């Protein structure tokens with residue numbers, strides 16, 4: 001049977017909105033891919049080679065950050081210099097907070113970084129600052145103070161996310177509730193009280209590993 005001409009006209013007219021709907025879906029999926037939470041290394045430099053990290057209050061706290069070539073094997077690293085008697089910590093952050101989790105389930109993982117401290121005893125501890133969608137900041141501490149060794153790189157690990165309790169929170173809506181999505185905002189380096197002189201710290205391989213990925217890589221240690 002031949003379909004009536006009016007029906008044909010209708011289906012042709014419907015085609016245009018369908019194309020628009022498909023285009024909107026395509027755009028949504030593209031946007032979603034761009035907004036996927038980070039897994040792995042947070043780059044030290046952007047595509048043009050410019051430093052992707054900054055120090056908060058660098059000028060008043062008399063601290064300095066630079067991107068430098070370290071060695072052929074290690075490549076570029078961040079160098080931070082500070083005088084702990086002028087200010088007792090540094091806040092080192094990517095130019096833009098990095099999305100790491102869209103919900104409570106995703107918010108569970110390890111933030112790791114490679115650190116070289118000269119001298120080693122100038123550094124007391126490293127903390128991680130996470131920003132929720134209202135701008136509230138949550139600070140997570142290392143489980144225990146890491147002793148660095150002079151003249152050696154160390155990999156520090158800070159567990160971050162819903163299974164762990166942040167030590168403090170401030171800014172944003174200040175309700176103590178994590179509003180998703182959340183982003184990696186900064187690491188802070190607390191200097192040893194009473195340390196006299198200038199410190200030089202090198203940073204490399206800032207890495208976010210979601211717990212789901214870590215489970216695949218290493219067998220879980222049974223609870224004691």
Ligand SMILES: [Ca+2]
Pocket residue numbers: 074075076077204205
């Ligand atoms: Ca490097």
Ligand SMILES: [Ca+2]
Pocket residue numbers: 132134136172173174175176177178179
């Ligand atoms: Ca909040």
